[in-house]
Amino acid sequence: MSNFNFYIYNQLTILYLSFFSLLSNFTTSSFPNTFNTPKFPSSIIRPDQISVSTQNGVYRTKFFTQILDHFNFNPKSYQTFQQRYLINDTYWGGAENKAPIFVYTGNEGKIEWFAQNTGFMFETASHFKALIVFIEHRFYGKSRPFGGNKKVAYSNSSTLGYLSSTQALADYATLITDLKQNLTAIHSPVVVFGGSYGGMLATWFRLKYPHVAIGAVASSAPILHFENMVSPDSFNNIVTQDFRSESESCYKVIKESWQQIQDTASKPGGLELLRKSFRICKNHISANSLESWLSTAYIYSAMTDYPTPSNFLSSLPAYPVKEMCKAIDNPDARKDTFAKLYGAANIYYNYSGAATCFDLDDDSDPHDLGGWSWQACTEMIMPTGGNNEQSVFPASKWNYSNRVSFCKALYGVEPRPNWILNEFGGHGIERVLKRFGSNIIFFNGLRDPWSAGGVLKNISNTIVAIVAKQGAHHVDLRFSTREDPQWLKDVRKQEVELISGWISQYYNDLDLLI
């Protein structure tokens, strides 16, 4: 296998699954391109929890008439769209008590998916007597500009142009301000929460709109994963480390498997052998698509290496990386690498045991994450696809020009790779925020590949980093379970104490300065 080929599919594997079909044209055609920003996946709640939060009416769905373009005043910018938000006032202490409002700054998907995966807000709301609001990000879910029509909204770069982080933040400021007025709750303190890209938005919201939110809980928010601030290899280095920490042999089997897959595929009957070994349903199979499929399993298991069973696109056991390595190290499989790998993949793709075969072309997008490819072609240039010699994946280099070609071909746009740090900062963040800003919690779990781009050190007394060595992608925001380890309980406890401090201080200030 040439490095080049592996480069292409490895870059692709760390995309969110929903992009495969979108991008497969580029991998299977001669177009020498890749698209190497990993999609931020959030985990979905277990079915019983889904029923608690949605079917029993724990939140109501509302819509807000939102301005299309906050920063321009041409006639088109005055167009509006319906922005969806979910609201739960079960625990709210009310406007008259100036009780808090907890707002989730929605990220790139349907908002109910994030509600289902942010149990922390539901579980702490009663303690804080907080109103709970989840706001959907523009262009996702049911918050489509241009008449709510996805086809129109996504039809070209003129309509997609309004999909940007700054517009989303202004949406949140506008909606929250309006909501507080409608509830006559102008003195209720607002705390924003978000995981992954939602955590980036929560951070930036606190920094840009301190008059709207008194603090932010930013979980697994890789706000530093831009420009040259973090090595493009670091993401896969952490995936590598996750597997290596379970077993050196597991790591070696995966690392050496890529060549074996390529060798097998190039032999007569090899693809058929691979198809059977991995129980691929359809006739379509290629070494690249198989490798993408396997890489996805490794990467998303690393990202969601939670200490308890979870359900991310498909069910996962607790500590899925450990389970995968157990399958790989399974003595029954002996020297049959493909059997080992299949065992690992089966944990990620078929933990429930219901699947009889696997479709490499699956292009379903149940959480409506497709808009991320536009964001990754404009603002969100987060170099993540590199692999050094130690990587569990073949060595490769992040190549920005590939992204540019891809984006030009797909959307006719060129990324603005420096924009995010220009607009939100990042370079010298410890120095800048030591003297500016307050009340931000940066949570990161070090088993999360995204943690490389997170804030891992305390910046000031009130801008604090909580780092969990054993943690994965925004594990702190998930619903608690009886099996949660002590370190996770401690993280959440610490977060509650910090938020309590912000709110108490706010009330004290309000008494003095109202």
Added chain:
Amino acid sequence: MSNFNFYIYNQLTILYLSFFSLLSNFTTSSFPNTFNTPKFPSSIIRPDQISVSTQNGVYRTKFFTQILDHFNFNPKSYQTFQQRYLINDTYWGGAENKAPIFVYTGNEGKIEWFAQNTGFMFETASHFKALIVFIEHRFYGKSRPFGGNKKVAYSNSSTLGYLSSTQALADYATLITDLKQNLTAIHSPVVVFGGSYGGMLATWFRLKYPHVAIGAVASSAPILHFENMVSPDSFNNIVTQDFRSESESCYKVIKESWQQIQDTASKPGGLELLRKSFRICKNHISANSLESWLSTAYIYSAMTDYPTPSNFLSSLPAYPVKEMCKAIDNPDARKDTFAKLYGAANIYYNYSGAATCFDLDDDSDPHDLGGWSWQACTEMIMPTGGNNEQSVFPASKWNYSNRVSFCKALYGVEPRPNWILNEFGGHGIERVLKRFGSNIIFFNGLRDPWSAGGVLKNISNTIVAIVAKQGAHHVDLRFSTREDPQWLKDVRKQEVELISGWISQYYNDLDLLI
């Protein structure tokens, strides 16, 4: 005279002069509208100082290729324009010494005009070894989008749509970041300065881009003059108080004059009498236009009631309000009110003595301030045109719906009156910024009518208000003169000390956290 008529012209008088012709159609026609945001005037430098700063090449003029729309990614937003900036490195200690960069965040006019009126930056640059940069605001001066063609840029609301404060701030962030990279001066601390709207921009820049500027000197920045935060009467109350503080009789003569002008104008031959009394050149005269002309003189004299001679559109003596009241109280004029008023107007319009008559239709706009009417029709809804019973002007009420009608008629746009406070904050500013942000100086002079919307109290140890009872509109930023009173010297000294503190702390932090 009906209150309604007076309302119309009084609202108009506090506009910047350049708008008269633009708006005169509305006053002389039956269109029942007004446009009552005062234009921020800055004073221009004395001729000898102009020669120092421009003719002797104290700054070089440069252009930066700027993005048209920072917040959108449609194909049109990728258009660029040439943004002008002035740069002076006479005093700069250089990138290798991480010497500071002082940036003026240009407001609504030609940038050289602000350079000529911000001597404070030139005079303190040697002390700080600072590079001096004045950046021109988009759509003003030579910084026109759409090919540099003013007619095209101002042709309709689609092109004007890109004229907004948020775009201007992003321009500054982008330009400064690029400039620092080009100078390899990434560790040079940037301090932003601005007066009036430029001071609002400097404040907001520090708040939104703390990673670009370590501090802001915001002089006479009425960032709170929005929504219902300040009485719409307060602006004219301060004008009233300025005149009343000089002499009660002066105040009374002006206050009673409006009725006399209306009465005279309504009599046969009355307009001709007024024309002669005030030496109006052309045949055109009306009570309203004369009253606008007089009001302008009172208001801008109050705004620029500087302790030393200055030159704002025309030359003014030191303490022009005092001089006007001297003219009004002149015993030689006895009971001839028009002679008294003419004496006062002559100080404002003809201090040099060169004019032989006055043109009420003068529509010259030498400082290119015309774009403000667009801004005042979109974001900058600053209620200022009201008058209570004590006002030196006839009683009237600020009427937002008049603004709306005016803006719809002129541009086809409707203002977004809540946008500025939603985006930048203002309500509860003491509480919000007590716990967030740092390094802002708010200077206000209490003789400046705009001071009502300024920050007049210290917010924290590092967000401080400097209030000069005797000060006028951004007097602190002007070139110093030998005749400057001690309080003005003290203000500037305090500002230099505060800026020194910011820079020292920055260098200390840099050593620790580089």
